[in-house]
Amino acid sequence: MAIAAPEQLNITEVSTWGSRSVDCFEKLEQIGEGTYGQVYMAKEIETGEIVALKKIRMDNEREGFPITAIREIKILKKLHHENVIKLKEIVTSTGPEKGEQAPADGNKYKGGIYMVFEYMDHDLTGLADRPGMRFSVPQIKCYMKQLLTGLHYCHVNQVLHRDIKGSNLLIDNEGNLKLADFGLARSFSSDHNANLTNRVITLWYRPPELLLGTTKYGPAVDMWSVGCIFAELLNGKPIFPGKDEPEQINKIFDICGTPNEDIWPGVSKIPWYNNFKPTRLVKRRLREHFRHFDRHALDLLDRMLSLDPSQRISAKDALDAEYFWTDPLPCDPKSLPTYESSHEFQTKKKRQQQRQHEENSKRQKLQHQQQHSRLPPIQQSGHGHAQMRAGAGPNPPLHGSQPQVAGVPGHHYGKSRGPSTGPGRYPPGGNPPGGYNHPSRGQGGAGGYGSGPYPPQGRAPPYGSSGMPSAGPRGPNYPHGGGPYGASGTGRGMPGNRNQQYNWQQ
Numbered sequence: 001m002a003i004a005a006p007e008q009l010n011i012t013e014v015s016t017w018g019s020r021s022v023d024c025f026e027k028l029e030q031i032g033e034g035t036y037g038q039v040y041m042a043k044e045i046e047t048g049e050i051v052a053l054k055k056i057r058m059d060n061e062r063e064g065f066p067i068t069a070i071r072e073i074k075i076l077k078k079l080h081h082e083n084v085i086k087l088k089e090i091v092t093s094t095g096p097e098k099g100e101q102a103p104a105d106g107n108k109y110k111g112g113i114y115m116v117f118e119y120m121d122h123d124l125t126g127l128a129d130r131p132g133m134r135f136s137v138p139q140i141k142c143y144m145k146q147l148l149t150g151l152h153y154c155h156v157n158q159v160l161h162r163d164i165k166g167s168n169l170l171i172d173n174e175g176n177l178k179l180a181d182f183g184l185a186r187s188f189s190s191d192h193n194a195n196l197t198n199r200v201i202t203l204w205y206r207p208p209e210l211l212l213g214t215t216k217y218g219p220a221v222d223m224w225s226v227g228c229i230f231a232e233l234l235n236g237k238p239i240f241p242g243k244d245e246p247e248q249i250n251k252i253f254d255i256c257g258t259p260n261e262d263i264w265p266g267v268s269k270i271p272w273y274n275n276f277k278p279t280r281l282v283k284r285r286l287r288e289h290f291r292h293f294d295r296h297a298l299d300l301l302d303r304m305l306s307l308d309p310s311q312r313i314s315a316k317d318a319l320d321a322e323y324f325w326t327d328p329l330p331c332d333p334k335s336l337p338t339y340e341s342s343h344e345f346q347t348k349k350k351r352q353q354q355r356q357h358e359e360n361s362k363r364q365k366l367q368h369q370q371q372h373s374r375l376p377p378i379q380q381s382g383h384g385h386a387q388m389r390a391g392a393g394p395n396p397p398l399h400g401s402q403p404q405v406a407g408v409p410g411h412h413y414g415k416s417r418g419p420s421t422g423p424g425r426y427p428p429g430g431n432p433p434g435g436y437n438h439p440s441r442g443q444g445g446a447g448g449y450g451s452g453p454y455p456p457q458g459r460a461p462p463y464g465s466s467g468m469p470s471a472g473p474r475g476p477n478y479p480h481g482g483g484p485y486g487a488s489g490t491g492r493g494m495p496g497n498r499n500q501q502y503n504w505q506q
């Protein structure tokens with residue numbers, strides 16, 4: 001694991017950073033769980049200010065402070081923008097905290113380190129996942145504009161985010177959207193000559209050049225993710241929900257067409273291009289596939305989802321697109337409705353509890369039926385069922401009809417990387433024909449994917465557009481193996497930590 005010596009941390013540049021104890025804060029509630037560890041909503045005791053505390057997971061105490069955390073701190077310290085999350089300070093704990101075990105004899109407790117952020121009420125995935133949630137077109141434009149403004153700022157400052165997805169877009173109750181989670185971010189030089197790690201960006205939002213193995217890339221990788229988010233907002237569900245890398249690339253090529261030297265000069269030189277031999281040539285059909293989108297939305301999306309990264313629209317140019325300057329205009333963030341706090345972690349947890357509850361009731365019901373069906377005839381007759389064979393009529397046979405109750409899908413909050421689900425999130429009519437059946441949506445979704453035509457875009461009345469589904473798998477657990485698709489992923493869904501997944505020298 002890449003590590004840093006304490007003197008490399010350099011987090012004392014701001015003299016007070018790291019000098020305060022986490023005891024200055026009262027943890028109120030866990031709101032996230034990520035690669036680093038837990039994220040809490042907390043209150044600063046002295047001022048009453050609400051903040052978010054992100055604990056830096058010390059995966060291996062002996063190896064020191066994770067280099068990814070250093071990167072995130074360093075990058076966030078230099079970025080100051082209204083659409084980028086503000087890192088307020090670093091605080092420490094000197095001893096084991098509530099619920100933590102003191103290390104075994106001989107091992108000194110190394111302490112915990114927390115990043116203190118301004119608190120945001122929602123992340124886009126959690127917000128979109130609210131039952132009945134629908135975003136209006138002016139609202140989608142408002143979020144997209146803020147996302148592009150924040151990203152443009154990062155790119156101008158030569159920072160690649162490299163993990164744009166719904167759960168990393170934080171929104172407050174004043175309608176402000178901020179980019180968060182710079183754990184995979186890094187500085188870049190504009191010549192794009194440096195070799196960078198290929199294993200970045202959550203699968204569903206990962207651009208074709210990374211899937212084909214490039215190590216030389218630039219801001220266009222973030223713009224592909226933005227295109228996926230944009231389409232998802234308009235579409236009401238993820239557009240490229242691949243379960244592994246080959247499937248991911250096939251889904252992209254199916255809509256964006258298979259690349260060749262004419263449409264993407266240089267593509268055949270990308271390391272894994274030859275490993276991926278399309279069995280058939282597919283023409284780009286993005287415009288037909290999303291023909292229900294507003295014309296200006298479609299023009300912009302087409303340029304965001306350009307296969308050739310050099311032709312992909314930049315954040316700056318995207319902000320100038322007709323889409324943002326035609327009716328209905330993006331709304332003022334302050335005019336947006338406020339919602340009860342909703343983070344992906346919490347919405348997933350609620351759903352898991354609900355599922356558990358439903359499974360328990362089913363199980364109890366079946367046990368009850370089983371007991372009844374096994375009653376001796378005399379008793380059955382006493383209940384007026386004397387002529388009924390067990391299993392016939394209202395009490396069906398248990399074998400063959402019992403639902404699988406053991407298979408409650410497991411959720412590792414923030415880490416499962418499976419697409420999250422959300423009953424009732426999409427309005428009926430928000431889905432394409434032949435829509436994607438969400439693998440984990442199960443029975444729970446009212447409305448859900450795959451019902452009815454798309455809502456109109458563009459000049460639709462408020463709340464006329466669909467909501468946005470959950471973020472995709474944030475790094476599925478890919479099989480480890482050889483070859484281009486063998487052992488990849490963002491690392492975020494993989495066991496271990498980010499430092500172990502990447503060669504951070506790149």
Ligand SMILES: Nc1ncnc2c1ncn2[C@@H]1O[C@H](COP(=O)(O)OP(=O)(O)OP(=O)(O)O)[C@@H](O)[C@H]1O
Pocket residue numbers: 031032033034035036037039052054085117118119120121122123126167168170180181182183343344345414415474492
């Ligand atoms: N400043 C904040 N205010 C409110 N919620 C936050 C804040 N920062 C993070 N969260 C919540 O915690 C979740 C995880 O945070 P973050 O992505 O920064 O952690 P991570 O360890 O890098 O996670 P991951 O590996 O899943 O990307 C976010 O999706 C969000 O819901």
